[in-house]
Amino acid sequence: MMRRDVFQAIADPTRRAIINLVALKRQNLNAVAEQFDISRPAISRHIKILQECGLLVIKQQGRERYCEARLQNLREVALFTEQFRAFWTDKLDALETYLDQDEHS
Amino acid sequence: MDTSAQNQPIVVERLFRASPERIWQALTDLDQMKKWYFKLDAFKPEPGFEFQFRSGTSDGTQFLHLCKITKVVPCKMLAYTWQYQGVPGLSEVSFELFAEGTGTRVVISHSGTDSFVSAGPDFALASFTKGWTYILNISLATYLSES
Numbered sequence: 001m002m003r004r005d006v007f008q009a010i011a012d013p014t015r016r017a018i019i020n021l022v023a024l025k026r027q028n029l030n031a032v033a034e035q036f037d038i039s040r041p042a043i044s045r046h047i048k049i050l051q052e053c054g055l056l057v058i059k060q061q062g063r064e065r066y067c068e069a070r071l072q073n074l075r076e077v078a079l080f081t082e083q084f085r086a087f088w089t090d091k092l093d094a095l096e097t098y099l100d101q102d103e104h105s
Numbered sequence: 106m107d108t109s110a111q112n113q114p115i116v117v118e119r120l121f122r123a124s125p126e127r128i129w130q131a132l133t134d135l136d137q138m139k140k141w142y143f144k145l146d147a148f149k150p151e152p153g154f155e156f157q158f159r160s161g162t163s164d165g166t167q168f169l170h171l172c173k174i175t176k177v178v179p180c181k182m183l184a185y186t187w188q189y190q191g192v193p194g195l196s197e198v199s200f201e202l203f204a205e206g207t208g209t210r211v212v213i214s215h216s217g218t219d220s221f222v223s224a225g226p227d228f229a230l231a232s233f234t235k236g237w238t239y240i241l242n243i244s245l246a247t248y249l250s251e252s
Contacts, residue, residue, distance in 0.1 A: 010219075080218075085117060088117040088213045095141050095211070098140050099131065
């Protein structure tokens with residue numbers, strides 16, 4: 001079974017571009033598609049994946065369909081990156097402890 | 106299209122009360138690395154030198170880290186690639202040393218960590234974090250209390 005999560009959503013550059021495009025302001029679906037050189041069906045697939053990953057919703061308004069970003073889920077990605085920061089900060093702590101220890105021994 | 110938000114390196118830095126030469130030793134001497142960093146079989150601060158080490162969780166999940174040195178400027182800069190066996194993605198870590206007063210500022214930059222996101226939350230949020238916690242809190246604490 002295909003996994004659908006936020007990590008999969010942003011693993012693709014086109015999907016990242018779509019998120020950036022709609023992040024600040026919701027966009028008409030056609031306007032989104034026009035920004036890219038790839039085919040409509042390909043864009044639709046990316047948008048479908050973004051919907052399934054919870055980063056984007058499509059809202060019907062009259063005859064128009066709009067893409068709206070749901071960026072709360074990106075927090076998961078920020079947390080992922082934060083782990084590396086925590087890791088290296090801990091390593092600096094370990095280095096400091098080692099140097100202090102070494103100096104006093 | 107701007108996707109730079111996902112591509113910024115993680116940067117951590119600290120000022121140490123030690124000379125650049127002393128820090129360089131801690132970063133590149135195999136025996137000293139064992140005491141605060143990782144236990145490697147071999148290490149030579151030479152471009153192209155490859156090394157690897159395992160680190161993992163208390164429940165036995167292990168990640169084999171694969172690294173290859175990309176840049177060496179003695180007492181100033183050390184950089185190497187940083188990958189995990191069986192996990193897609195490639196990152197690079199650099200250590201820069203700057204003499205500052207009687208001490209040394211160490212700046213660690215880790216770029217490309219976002220390339221691991223496709224490995225997903227299982228890799229990221231479960232085993233991996235547990236691994237670091239184990240290494241840092243248990244292994245290091247044990248080492249320090251025994252030495």
